[in-house]
Amino acid sequence: AFINHGAFGAALRLAQQEAEAWRRRCEQQPLLFLDRDLFSQLARVMRELAAFVGCRAQDLALVPNATTGLLLVMRGRVGPGETLFSLDVGYGSVKKMLAVVAEQTGAQHVQHTVQLPLSSAEELVAQVAAAMPAGTKLAVFDAVTSNTAIRLPIQQLVQLCHSRGVEVLVDGAHALGMLPLDLHALAADYFVTNCHKWLCAPRGSAFLHVQPRHQAHVRPLIISHGKQSPSLARPSAQAVGFVSEFIWDGCRDYAPLLAVSTALRAWRQLGPEAVRSYQRQLLHQAVALLTQAWDTGTLVPLDMCGSMALVQLPDACLAAAQSAAEHISTAAAPGATSADGKWVQDSLHYQHHVECPIKCINGCLYARISGA
Ligand SMILES: Cc1ncc(COP(=O)(O)O)c(C=O)c1O
Incomplete structure (x- = not known):
């Protein structure tokens, strides 16, 4: 995907x-x-x-x-x-x-x-x-x-x-x-x-x-x-x-x-507004699905987004990243680092064939979803 x-x-x-x-x-x-x-x-x-x-x-x-x-x-x-x-x-x-x-x-x-x-x-x-x-x-x-x-x-x-x-x-x-x-x-x-x-x-x-x-x-x-x-x-x-x-x-x-x-x-x-509203609908559906499944939320309210949004990953992702043998954390403080995000992103790509950017914002990991 x-x-x-x-x-x-x-x-x-x-x-x-x-x-x-x-x-x-x-x-x-x-x-x-x-x-x-x-x-x-x-x-x-x-x-x-x-x-x-x-x-x-x-x-x-x-x-x-x-x-x-x-x-x-x-x-x-x-x-x-x-x-x-x-x-x-x-x-x-x-x-x-x-x-x-x-x-x-x-x-x-x-x-x-x-x-x-x-x-x-x-x-x-x-x-x-x-x-x-x-x-x-x-x-x-x-x-x-x-x-x-x-x-x-x-x-x-x-x-x-x-x-x-x-x-x-x-x-x-x-x-x-x-x-x-x-x-x-x-x-x-x-x-x-x-x-x-x-x-x-x-x-x-x-x-x-x-x-x-x-x-x-x-x-x-x-x-x-x-x-x-x-x-x-x-x-x-x-x-x-x-x-x-x-x-x-x-x-x-x-x-x-x-x-x-x-x-x-x-x-x-197609009509620019029709395309954008299709993209927004896709995005909102994906966000609803993920936030329910993961019991998390978005970085900002969806009315502050366009056709992309950041959805917080469940804690299990960070735990998996931090315990991965090949990933040595250099973090001075608790919470996620961009190296953890990279590990999750690479794992999604190599193990699950999912190409999705993972971002680390203020010590938390998020998936950036694009509605397109
Ligand atoms: C906000 C923003 N500015 C600039 C760029 C650079 O775009 P390009 O590499 O096409 O010049 C990007 C690329 O993703 C971007 O997201």
């Missing part, structure tokens, strides 16, 4: 086929495809994406994954002495990125440890309001956290930050598909999301949305033909420059991005 859709998503078969068809078309006549057809096809995909998430196509940068978009914003926006604010419930690799960006730019990184468990979104907003230092330049919040599977109150957090003059970067790696999105209404300064998780497009497809006022500061990692020559860079050409710099950053495989179109069509045909 595979219950880990949240980790890397899964591409729809039709979207995989479309990606293959684009690769074949490229091989049939690479010049025709790459030099003549590609740009207009990508522009079409961007218009379709923009309509799906409620924004302007010219404010989108197509990127291979959420990680790329996050780095572009952080590197472009913070400088010496400025403050970057984030939460400890953020994604592991993004926490490493924040530390490196702070070190390389001379910025200060302040990470707030969220007090868990949370019983309401308001509690989290109040924690952020109290913890975010005055004069913060950029705050980074996940739309849906990975390890704890909490849907953060992004709209309220954006409003709070803007009331203090703080720019907001939303790490929406899990957001597209899982949550209804209206980027215009959200008004975050920067929003990154993967198309290859809950939208079910092929891997290697993501986008970064940047408000026009910030676009001059967010540049691609790679400079190639898409860069406009300074003589052409009239103010009216700025939007075209932003889009083209990201689209053409050297020759690569564009098939995953082009196949986003097929994933979007499937969502439109």
